[in-house]
Amino acid sequence: MRVVVDRRARRLAGTDGGAALLGGAPPRLVHLVPRAQAVLGDRDELTVVDPLTRALARTLLDAGLAHPAPGIPGGPTRSEVTVVVPVKDRPLDALVATLPSEVALVVVDDGGADPEALAATVKAAHGTVIRHETSRGPSASRNAGLAAATTPLVMFLDSDVVPQGDWLDPLLEHLADPTVALVAPRIVALHPADARERGPAARLRSALGRYEAVRSSLDLGPDPALIVPRSRVAYVPSAAMLVRKAAVGRGFDEDMRVAEDVDLVLRLHAEGHRLRYEPRSRVAHDHRTEPAAWWLRKAYYGTGAAPLARRHHGAVPPMVLSPWTAAACAALLAQRRWSVPAAAAITAVAAQRLSRKLTRLDHPRGAALRLASLGLSGAALQVGDALLRHHWPLAALAALVSRRARRAVLLAALAEGLGDWWTHRDRDADVRIDPLTHLVAHRLDDLAYGSGLWWGALRHRDAAALLPVRPGAPPKGVAPVR
Template sequence: MTDTSTRVPPRRPGGLPEGTRVMLDPRVRVHGSVVLGGSPWGVARLAPAALALVARARVDGPHGTLPQTLAERSAADLLVERGVLHPVVTPRSSRVEIVVPAYGRPDLLDACLASLTRSAPGGDVLVVDDASPTDEVAAVARAHGARLLRHPENRGPAAARNTGLAATTGDVVAFVDADVAVPRGWLDGLVPLFDDPRVGAVAPRVLPRSRSRTLLARHELARSALDMGARRELVRHGSPLGFLPSATLLVRRSALADAGRGRGGAGFDEEMRVGEDVDLVWRLLGAGWHVRYEPAVEVHHEMRVVPGQWARRRFEYGTSAAALDDRHPGRLAPARVSAWNLAAVACMLAGRPRTGAAVALAATAALAQRLRSADVDPVLAGYVVGKGLLADGAALGHALRREWWPVGLVVLAASARSGGDGLGGGAGDPAGGRGAGRVGRRTARTAAAAMLVPVALEWVRTRPDVDPARYAALRLVEDAAYGSGVLASAGRQRRLRVLVPEVRLPNLPRWGRQGPSSGGRRT
């Protein structure tokens, strides 16, 4: 799922409990009194108290630093709000009510409940059997001492979770899918995050598990769709992490009530068989709640390693796009790019590199003027513009692999032609045709690079047990399967907006003395 909108939700009252240590997000860059980073990415000039806090946090690292004055505590609250700082959790013994939606697959449910029993003996676990075809789910639940509710007919995972929610009373409820196994003490590192009254939901890292060693299994170990990565994140629209899966998700009950009802029921939207977790997280964000991702806690999810099932599941994920666009208009543009950057790249592809460079320089000069007026070093303008060019190129390449994959396939085929025609014109064409051919070849090669370079960098970063060529091929198949689901849902529900990129006009952040303002944007 790609969320490219940067509309900022309302701020919620409250802040970090006194005594909470904070750590600096490792992607944040500090230049003098200016920080670059956060969720979504932005630029901010810091007040002295905030600057002192950030400086200590850089030195103290993951252990975190403690705000020492009232001004530093205020700065910490604001910088946590913007994703520049993250709270450091002190694990403590925790128990919450756990809801496990289940449909068939009793062997996986057995492993799930066994892990829950080991991690929290005597814990309150409720299994909601969503009309499984046999009585085995009920037998497994009883064997592990779990409470059991059963739907008379299959209503989907959203309805099963809502049934569990209505049958529990705790302030925090944990939803754990039946194909997930948890480690001992897994709640101890997640529940303390709710000490911040602004936090509405928290999720751990969901890692894949399988005994298979097939090519697809090895690929999934490095590229599971449920694995959100190794970095702590404040989930936000327009940020590196814009949603969380519900395979394992802890939610504050009052936040669910505040976020409103989904269609078909309170909590999760019962009309959605896929994408209901994205919808819930987005409603929480829209109501101003913080949603946090804590990868220090890891749970394990059974992988789908049968090729047909794997591709079908990616397709199903994609089919949620139209329903999500219906509920959250404009959130799912396949790419959101700057008009400046589009103009610069278009000029370069048309064989006018000087004009393209002039456009990029004009964008840099405009940003430098804004920075100067905000008393920020205008030298940062070049960095920001360059970062934006790379980010927009990656966004377009991502769309060419997914929602626009038929066009991407043509691009890859054209770019692979050796010394040939490209996308138009050849050696025997008139001069105009030859010029068009050169532009076509240049465009195809540039677009192919935008598609494949991020995949290559991903392989270098993760070093999966798959050779680069087959890794790239599986990534293209995976993205095309998801994109096919988007195309199918867009056609069926006439939601073509999910296929149209959003071109943003210059919209620079407003500046604050403590941290990024509500106008900060991803570049």
């Protein structure tokens, strides 16, 4: 097999002929001894041919510094997969038409009003229907399908998705590695050409339809990733995920009506399994775009943060800040004449302390200053995001009584919103959204999620989901990957 170095990774020269790679999930600095550096060279990919390259590839993969290249040999076949679809009162014709003939199909009818029509559709696809006479929720439905599956692999697909192209094989490749327990595809917007009805076409032309096409919380981006808590891809949605049946046990927690997919991901990670995100596989989702339904869904997602924080303390924080980045950001938020010099001084001290740990690099002080600057910019982005999303009620109260707070919130709202538009504007090649529309929708998105987050925290009487954490130590209840 081949592995490809992550495009975000940065190389730093070492003093002993070796090198270091900066990046990964979570971010880290990995030193390469001269022999390993000689094997990798200046290339961006590595072919596994012997024990040394195998060990180096495993190190890079487990650090999130590299990803498997397409064409991994030795993966399972389609006949080893059962597709499980929970559904209630929704047609499945478009979804079923995309399934390879080799896979088994189990559809769980969660108390739908027309079981005969559903049964006819599933029968035509040579599938099996399990019926719940009364609705038990998506988690219970998925678990019923999981229990009925007789294959070693189960692909969960929600009833509002339509897989695209050759979607299954890229996922199966990753399971050539027996330590990988879950692989998830990229979730993209369902386009009119993919739909069998006029509704999605009209919704995609709406402002919220265009926003969701480039900024849906289900779309985790075009880059492959290791799924790790508190990283760029910290979770994957249950709308589409492929799992090893033996690894997930009884499946989803049926007591959780929201964020049950994140809970499953965190449990699998804590048990030492490897989890991967593969955007070459694409599954289209019929996003909610009616204003009221859209806003309520975003708020609903926010209510899941509190129960997750109780079960996996520190795994889903609003911010990850070290003491020095917190102090520097606090100085900048003060908006005094001394704010920028104070933040610069704090960063310089942090860089000097860090340089003492980078003596294996050619230019430890320069590298430390670069790392500290990146750390401060990342922290500032987190603080700005938290002001507008997780902690917006506090920011709103401060803005009522403080001119500086109003200025900070306004600047953050504009800068973060326009930066978010620039970052995501090309996520969907067939959709164009103007900066103002994106900015307004993004701010409403944050208000909705933050409202749900605070409602969940008050309901559970637990503020853990609102509190920042320090980087470094693994979250409580989440073990490092073995």
